[in-house]
Amino acid sequence: MKPIDGPFIDELNRLIFHRPNFMKSRIKKRYEEDPDNAWNCCSWCEYLLIVILSTILLVGVLVLTLFWVMFYRDGFAWSESPKQQFNLHPILMIAGFITLSGFSILIYRLCRCVKHIYVKLIHMFFHAVAIPCIALGFMSVFASHEALQKVNFYSLHSWLGFVTMGMFVLQFVIGFFSFLVMLCCENKTYSCRSAMVPIHASLGLANFWLAIASSVTGLIEKERETVNETGVSSENKLVEHYITSAIGVTLIFIGIIVTFAVRRSNAPASAKVYVTERI
Amino acid sequence: MKPIDGPFIDELNRLIFHRPNFMKSRIKKRYEEDPDNAWNCCSWCEYLLIVILSTILLVGVLVLTLFWVMFYRDGFAWSESPKQQFNLHPILMIAGFITLSGFSILIYRLCRCVKHIYVKLIHMFFHAVAIPCIALGFMSVFASHEALQKVNFYSLHSWLGFVTMGMFVLQFVIGFFSFLVMLCCENKTYSCRSAMVPIHASLGLANFWLAIASSVTGLIEKERETVNETGVSSENKLVEHYITSAIGVTLIFIGIIVTFAVRRSNAPASAKVYVTERI
Known part of the structure; x- marks a missing residue:
């Protein structure tokens, strides 16, 4: 020939x-x-803008929640003060479900210069660090409710939170086995891992939005619960309302920017391996 | 040669x-x-399951909201009864932002047998029908608040709703011009339309989740507002609580199933045109 x-x-x-x-x-x-x-100059500008803006928002929402809890909800405590023990719940859940998970998602999709296995490990590491935050946040609200004799799993917020936690654990376990353990037989498991990527990615994004929806419902529940509190001036209540609303709106913008950042580009048909979709 | x-x-x-x-x-x-x-048998089963389940959930959430408003919130009225006028708000917003928009998204991505231009037109038609629902839903809450002398744009729910409506209008206008008007010069606008597809798709999904987050916050606000209502038995209140919680949980499952359904499959690199990503 x-x-x-x-x-x-x-x-x-x-x-x-x-x-x-x-x-x-x-x-x-x-x-x-x-x-x-x-990439041309425009693509790099967009990339930098997303990285900077999302970092500001993800750290900002945590700082804002910390500020709210410290200055308007009397700070933290453990079992000695159930009311302050509850305050661990919003800060730990925002840290685990929003800040750490948000960074984890963005690092996986936006990290362009590190070997892919390291990106995977960083992605897993951030989610792994989120687990104790979420577990402690869950325990704190449970213990606080027990001490204050409040019913658990009654409100819509608690049910949304329960679904969010369940999906998070499922995603972590499936992701760990599919994309790290299965690498032992890299070639034999290729088609399986390849099929799992879009499922893991879409359910991960859904889980992130679920966490945002749970957080905003939690903020509203807390605000409505404390609206009739005595001993707080109406001015103080108004400022607190603006702070919690700002946290909610920041969460929403985080959701929009993360969804936008992880969109799959229309790579031409000749693309053999997608930049951000390596298995 | x-x-x-x-x-x-x-x-x-x-x-x-x-x-x-x-x-x-x-x-x-x-x-x-x-x-x-x-597609093999498994892919078709998954496809049918998604179509059937999402249809049940999208229609189900509307029926459930209608049931809640009719039997627990005294039905509908216009300006003659501001309290009942408010009831138009949840039903019209759920119809516009969730049921119609949900079907619109799913039809665009799952419709496999119709010419692509018709799929686009159906996608636009469903969103276009959602517009009067959303506008009427917005007007009803505005008029009701005016009559009851309540402040507008104070709660977190109202701000989330405002961002959702703004994004919806932007998406509709940009989508209409990018994917329908620009077809006049099909070849010349190809690269522009091609670049717009992932942006429109990701922001559309973000907008859908934003609508879900706004809806669940609205449900919680309404529940907390009416918890001290007199003249309603505690049993009735408990049933109403379960109904609103069921609406919230259904909304969340709709979000998960829609995000899963519109995921981009890992089509091989040889794929010239994606099944569900035609421009």
């Missing part, structure tokens, strides 16, 4: 794909390594 | 892509038309 010579390949490309470099780039390089697919 | 003969193409495929049919399928067929990419 005639060997595959250069001019023939060029002609083939011109005839079939109307792109002279299509076959060459396909043979030699991965999608992100091909200079044809290099 | 030597013509591109069959055996040569086969050899080229075998050598470069390790898939004998790669080049053939690329030249002759679109991704979804290629028998190699035909």
